[in-house]
Structure formats: structure tokens, C-alpha cells
Amino acid sequence: MGSRTTGRLAPFARLTKLTLTLALTGSMTAMGSVSAQDTSELTGNKPAGGETFYISDIQFLNGTTGRAAGNGYMIGTSDAGDHWQNIYTGTWQFTQLDFINNKVCYALAKSSIDGPNALLHTDDGGKSLTKIKTGDMYLQRIDFTKEDEGFGYSQAYTYHTYDGGSSWSKIATPTNTRYAVFTDAKKGYALTVHPGYGYKLHQTTNGGTDWKVRLSVSSETVSGGEIAVNGQEVWVRLNGGAGMSQQSYAVYASSNAGQSFVKVIGQDTAGAGPGPGDEPGYTDAGPAAPAGHPGNLSLVTGAAYLAGFSPAGEKIGMGSSSDGGKTWKNLPSIQGYESDISFTERNKGWMADTSLMHPAIYRTGDGGHSWTEVLVLEQPNE
Secondary structure, three states: OOOOOOOOOOOOOOOOHHHHHHHOOOOEEEOOOOOHHHHHHHHOOOOOOOOOOOEEEEEEOOOOOEEEEEEEEEEEEOOOOOOOEEEEEEEEEEEEEEEOOOOOEEEEEEOOOOOOOEEEEEOOOOOOOEEEOOOOOOOOEEEEOOOOOEEEEOOOOEEEEOOOOOOOEEEOOOOOEEEEEEOOOOOEEEEEEEOOOEEEEEEEOOOOOOOEEEEEEEOOOOOOEEEEEEOOEEEEEEEEEEEOOEEEEEEEEEOOOOOOOEEEEEEOEOOOEOOOOOOOOOEOOOOOOOOOEEEEEEEEOOEEEEEEEEOOOOEEEEEEEOOOOOOOEEOOOEEOOOEEEEEEEOOEEEEEEOOOOOOEEEEEOOOOOOEEEEEEOOOOOO
């Protein structure tokens, strides 16, 4: 799960599974896909808020148990994706899933395509959903670390709850914060934007009372980014410009809780201009190259993964590092349009094509060198 493009691309004629198999640019095995009749039983016959089903988020709790959701449905698997079951069908248009365990989940979802996110809660795996009032918080992301404790993030503010969302307290963050991550009530990171200069990454160890700048990066364009944390590992994606279906960006990594960083990816493009940071990275291109867009970061013990996609190039993929960003490897891409990844351990993960053109889920057991297609959502009247 993670950040993704907010604007959905117009649907093209959908590729059949046979066409997809023959047209792959990377290594993929088409097996375990669910039939058209089965997918209508999973999602229902009418997408919420539109005419086409899509996958908005995917989250695996371990090597076998996972969930996926989109516009009007939530589905689950207990065998790594070989088979899927319907959990919810209705009007909620999910934007994020945050399962604490197999039963307890918080989620963000919209009742209309242009409306704000609502905060939902379930304690039966998603079959029944309760809306939690959030006032004017306008949450864009959530991260619950316990059944009752979690963090909510809007575009500029960070909130903390100890009682499952019944009450929230605002955490003080630096001015111009555009992305923040807290791992507990004391420790967190915040990314700030500074037009005319670039980005700064700040760290707090006392719940926001004090912040220290850990990384400063110049950039001609500031358009946001992402922070991912797993133990001592801290990864930061900084977006540069966008143009001609291209995205420039940079990725920095720390293996010592932000005390020092190395530049991993520095992607400049002809259509989007230079990426953030003057110094070169280990590589000058991210996944789904050339000029691919960055997807979400997924960190597990011993490895970091970054999704990538190129709508113009019609491919999705990812890259990885197993040494804290000292080296980086882009893996073979497969045909697709937008991507979101969820890894539970080193080498084992899932990737969803979150586009309207070919909503599908893929599985890898070798760190993204090859992918198995495990689910394709059929559209109404197909």
C-alpha cells in the first residue's frame, strides 16, 4: 500500500489474459487467475462511483494472508493469492487499508469520487464497517500500530489517537510539512518543502517538541514525496518535475535512523527536467525505465523495494536494495499501467496494477525477478 496517482487514466480496450501473456516485456507466468464469473462474485456487478473496477490498495499481513480493495469491494486470500473470497460489497470507494491483524482493520474510503476520505473500522475482517467521525481532519493516510493506537495524516498535519479514533491530538510538525511518518508516540520524521530551495527531512525523538534537520536536498521543483521507516532503515523519495508522461525524482536511504544518508536513485528526464539533489545517485534511473514514475516504497527486514510504472510505456515493475541503498537493482518490468506493492519478507511480495486498463494482482517469490498473475478483475458486461 501507499501513494498513487490521484487522477485515473481513461480506460483503453482491456487486454485479454492470453494477449497479456504473449505481450509481456519481463518474466511472468500466467497461472492461478480467477475466471470472469468468479471475479464478479468477488466484486459484485456494479463498481461504486463509476463504470470500471480498479484496485486501489493491497496489503498482505504475512506470506499467505492478504487483502485488496477498490471501488465498492474488499476481497481477501488465505493462500497467498491462489484463491480469493469476497469480504465486502457496497458503496465505499476504498483508498487505503490498514489491517492490524486478520480481524481488526482501519481503512480510508470515500462515499463519492470527489469527496473526502472517511475513517472506517472493522473487527470482523471487513464484513461490517463502522464510520468514525474525524471532523475537519481531512485524512489522506493512516497508520495504526496497535488495535487502539495510530496516526492520521492530512496534507499538512499529523494526528495521534490512543482510543481507536474516538479522540485525536495534533502533533506539532515543522512549517510546510507535506509528509510525515511516526513509528511511535515519540519518534517520527517530517518532510518539508521550501520553494526556491528544495526539501528538508526532519526527525523528532520527543513527540514533536523538537525537530532536527537530517537531510537537505536542493530541487528546482518541489511536488512532494514519501518516507518509509523500518527499524533503523529510513528511505525517502523526493519528487522533481513531471512532464511528457515522465517523472524526475530522487531516493535517499539511511541505515542508522537518519544520522546519515546515501543517494540511491537520481532520475533526470528530458520531459520533466532534473531530479532533486546535485550529487549523482548509485543509479540514474528507477524501475520501469526509461523515465518511469515512482510508486510506493515497501521495507522489510533485509531489503527495500520501490514500485515503478510507465503509463506511456505500458509497463510496471520494481527495484530493490539489500544493503541499505549502497547498491540498487531494477528488476524486469511486465506489461501494466500503474503499480502498488506489498512485501512481507525478503523476496516475497505482491504487486497490483491499480489502473483501469488491467486491474490485476501478481505475486513474486524471488524478489521481483519473475511474477505470477494470480487475479484479473473482469469488468461489467465483459
